[in-house]
Structures are given as C-alpha cells and as structure tokens.
Amino acid sequence: MAKNKGKSICLFSAKGGVGKTITAINLAGIFEQLEKKVLIIDLDLSSGGICLSLNKPPQKTIFNFVDDYNNNRYKDFFDYITKYDDYIDVLASPKDPRQANKTDSKYIELLIDKAVYNYDIVLIDTNHILDEINIITLDKVDSILFLLTNNPMDLKNMKSLISVFKDSNIDKYKIILNNSCDPFKDYFSVFDIKNVINANIDYTLTSSFYIKNIDSYILNGEIISLQKRMPTTFSKDYSTLMKIALDIIENNEDEGEEEYVEE
Numbered sequence: 684m685a686k687n688k689g690k691s692i693c694l695f696s697a698k699g700g701v702g703k704t705i706t707a708i709n710l711a712g713i714f715e716q717l718e719k720k721v722l723i724i725d726l727d728l729s730s731g732g733i734c735l736s737l738n739k740p741p742q743k744t745i746f747n748f749v750d751d752y753n754n755n756r757y758k759d760f761f762d763y764i765t766k767y768d769d770y771i772d773v774l775a776s777p778k779d780p781r782q783a784n785k786t787d788s789k790y791i792e793l794l795i796d797k798a799v800y801n802y803d804i805v806l807i808d809t810n811h812i813l814d815e816i817n818i819i820t821l822d823k824v825d826s827i828l829f830l831l832t833n834n835p836m837d838l839k840n841m842k843s844l845i846s847v848f849k850d851s852n853i854d855k856y857k858i859i860l861n862n863s864c865d866p867f868k869d870y871f872s873v874f875d876i877k878n879v880i881n882a883n884i885d886y887t888l889t890s891s892f893y894i895k896n897i898d899s900y901i902l903n904g905e906i907i908s909l910q911k912r913m914p915t916t917f918s919k920d921y922s923t924l925m926k927i928a929l930d931i932i933e934n935n936e937d938e939g940e941e942e943y944v945e946e
Contacts, residue, residue, distance in 0.1 A: 689799040690931055691824040693807040695817070697840030701830045702864040704732050705897070705907075706888070707808045712908030713928045715770040719803040722764070724774045724794070726820060727810045728783035731776025734765055738904025741765040741775035746782040748774070749790045760797045771906075774798070788815045795823050804931070813844075826931065827856040831880070832864050833871055842880045857885040859927070863920065866890030886927055892920040 692710075694703045704727075711721045725731035726745070734741050743763045751757045765773045774794075777783055798805040807824060809817050821827060831841050841858075848856060860876065862869075873884055894900070900907055907913060914921045 689802045689805055690826070690934075691795055691799050691805040691807065692826050692828060692931060693809060693820055693824040694828045694830060695809050695821060696811045696830045696837075697844045698834070698837045699811050700864070701811075701832045701837065702861045702888075703830050704736060704808050706828075706830060706859070706861065707806045708733065708736055708906055709908040709924055710928060711771050711804075711806055712906040713924045714804045714806075715768070715909065717928060717932070719770070719932070720801075721771045721804045721806060722774060722798050722802040723771065724798060724805060724807045725776040726791075726807050726816065728776050728786055728816070729780040730810070731808065733773050733808055734775045736901050736904075737767050737773065737906070738902065739765050739767055739773065741773070741778070744775040744777045744782075745794070746777040746779075746786050748794060749786050752790055752793070753787060760801055767904075772802070786816070788819055791816055791819045792823050795820070813847075821853075825855070826934065828927070829856050829858045830861050831858055831876070831884075832861055833868050833876065834865070835870060838871070838876060838879045845880055845882050857927075857930075858882060860884045860887045862890045863888045863892035863894075866893040886923050888920050888923060892917050 694707050696703055707723055711723055714721045723733050724745070725733040728745065742765065745763070748757070748760075748763045763774055765775055767773060777786065795805065795807075807820060809820065829841065829844070831837060848854070858880075860873065869890075871879065873887070877884060894907065907917075908921065908924060
C-alpha cells in the first residue's frame, strides 16, 4: 500500500550537552500544535533520555525492534512505540546500555523507512559521536539540525564537522545556535561564531529560554512548548521553534511528498 512519505529530521551536534534532547522534545510539541503526527526516535543508544524526559517508561525499545527483526519475530511497528499523547510517540533507546553494542546498524535505514511511513514527522535524537549508526542516520534523513553553543570547544568541533560535510557535498543541514543551554557563556558574538565555523547561523534560541527549573518539567513529563504560557513568556523562542517547524514542512512540500510502499 502506498502513502505519502513523512519527513525525517536528525538533531546532531559536535559535542554533548548542547540541548539536543530538550530541543527535539520542544519541536515535537510545536509539530503537535500544527496537528502533525510525530515520532521521536532516541538513537542515543547508550544513554538516551527522551522517555525519561517525558516521564514515560518504555516497554520495548529500538533494541527490541532490531532483535525481533533479526530473529524473524517482528510483526508490527507500533509494538515498539511508547505513546506520549495523541500526537507524539517515542521509540526509546535501549534500557540496558550493553544493548547499544548489540543494536545492528544495518537495520537503522529500515527503522527510519518504517517510521516515515507511519508518521508525518520523525525527529531523531542522537549522541555526538560519528559512529556507524550516526553516519547511516545522517545520510538517510531528509534534513539535519546541528545544535551549537557559545563554547570554544564546541565551535572547534563544529568547524571540523561542517568541513567534513562540505567536503562530502552534503548541504541538507541547518545550524541552531542554542544560547539557552548555558546563558552565562557568551564568549563570542554571532559574527565571530560565523567566522569561526565558516557557516551561517540559521536559527537562534536566546538565553531567555533558559529554564532554571527544567527538572520539574521532566519529573512531571511536561513539554515546555505545549505550555499555554509559552507563546507569551518565551515569545521570541516560541517563534523560532515555530519557524524551524514550518520551514521543515515547507521544504517537504516544495520537494514533493514521495510515495512510500510498505513492505
């Protein structure tokens, strides 16, 4: 049966601790407001935190999907899904970090194909390592969101990462400067950052979006972008997240929605 293919987006960075997980969750909340069915795939296989951040303990994970497929036990994609609400689902990272090394990378493309068949938007959270699984993912997805902070080490690593992409003629990425991750670090101006990484900054999350009590949201399983006060309290950053989401949808429409045939 053929249907329109959803959009796959990978959130990636050149170092850890730059806010990929929270950004993925907040984008999911924005897409929910746009009435898009969203799947968040937690590909940080050894230490993923999507389900923890949403306070939704998973029954099955990516490891179970791969293991079942490898052993001819696979029946239905939704057997591995953890439901958050009517619009947002999660495919969790393995419960045991030892299962990360047992997750065969050859099934990642298949996993993404099945995800975009069933969802309008597939957001993929990752770690910052250019390992085989992440390379396959970055190559497979429709677009990439690089998250960057105002941090010397982050800038150095991002410059190298962007150089690799340019040398490979890959230009399907946008860069988000996340000043909300650590608002007390403002070593460089935006002009300086652009010069250091030799690339443009496409979106900026401001230091005003820094949430001191973020743990309380996590404990309650709440998504900040779905809070009623978000559009007024964090109006600029709400607008930025909405622009990112609308740009992704618009790009999908401009490129033409592909038909996907479920095997």
